[in-house]
Amino acid sequence: MSTAAEVEARHGIRFDTNYYYWPPQWVQDRPGLFTGSGMPMRFAKVDGTIIDCYQATTQMTDESGQTYPMTSDSLLTPALDARGYYGAFCANMHFDNPDHPISNAIVASALARVCRSCRLGRC
C-alpha cells in the first residue's frame, strides 16, 4: 500500500504523482477526485506511521479518455466558487510532443479564472 512512497522518501522524493485517474473505461469521462480529495497529503503506512512523501493525485491525464476543458473546468469551478472544493489538481500532459491541445486547454482554463479573480479584486 505504501512501499513506493517509503522507498521514494528514502531517496529524497517528497512529492509523488503516481496515484493516477486511469484507465478510460473506469474513468468514463467523469471529472472528480477518485481518492476523495484534491489536497496533497503525506502518505501513511498501514500501521498509521506517516511517510515524509506527499501524495499528489494525478486527476487529469491525456490518456484517460477525459474531455477538456470540461474536466479542468469541473475541477476548478467548484474550487473557486461558494462550494469551496479547494484543491491542487495535477495533470500529466506528456512532454513527448511539443504542442499539446489538452495542455493548452487546461492552462487557458486556469488563466481565465486567475484573470476573473483579479478583476473582482480578489488577488
Added chain:
Amino acid sequence: MAAGRSLFTFDLARSIVYTRQGNPAWSGQERDGTAPIRSNDMFYGHAAADPQPDWVDPPGLRFRRRTSSSDCSANLDPPRSIHRMPLPRFWYFPKGKKAVVIMTGDNHGAAGMSPRFEIYRRESPANCSEPDWECVRATGYEYVRAAFTPSQAMFYDRMGFEVGVHLTTGCLDFSPAALDSTLSVQLAAFGSFLPGVPAPATSRTHCIAWSD
C-alpha cells in the same frame, strides 16, 4: 464540546488514509486486468474475479465525502496535532489561493520538453512572479539522457521549472528491494548527466507501477 476538545465517533485518521490510498485488502491485486499493478487497482471495484463496488463513491459524491471530514478537520487547532496527524490543517496554498494546477508531463525520449516549456513561458501573464506562483510552470519527468542537455536543464531550472526522472521499472511490478535499486541507479545517472540540477524531489513512474 468543551472548548479545546474534539471528539470523533469513528477513526478519522484511518478513514482519511484509507479513502486516499485505497482499500488495503486490495493492495497487491491486479484488479482492472491491465498489468502492472497500479494505484487505481486499490479503488477498482469491478474485478472480473471479485466484483465489488468501487472503493470511493462515483465522482459526483467524491466532493461531498472529502469535505465532510476535511472541513471538519480544518477547524481544529493546528498546534494540537501538527507533525502527528496526516494533514492537520487543510490550507497550504500561497496567498490564500483556492486552487492550483500542478502541470507535469512524462517524456520518453522525444524532443518535446523544451518546446513545451517555451509554450508555458509564452502563456504566462506578463510580468508574472514565479516565486508567487503567478507564472505557468511545470515539471518534466524524463528518461535520463533522453530529453534535456545539461545546459537546457539548468536554463529551465533557473526559471522555476522542474526536471525530474521518469523512473522506469520496464512496466513491471516491483519488490521493495528492486524499486530501491532501480531508483538508486536512475537517480545517480540523473545526477551524473545533469550536474548542478537539483536532485529530483518529485516523481512519476513509467506505467505508474505501484505494486502494493
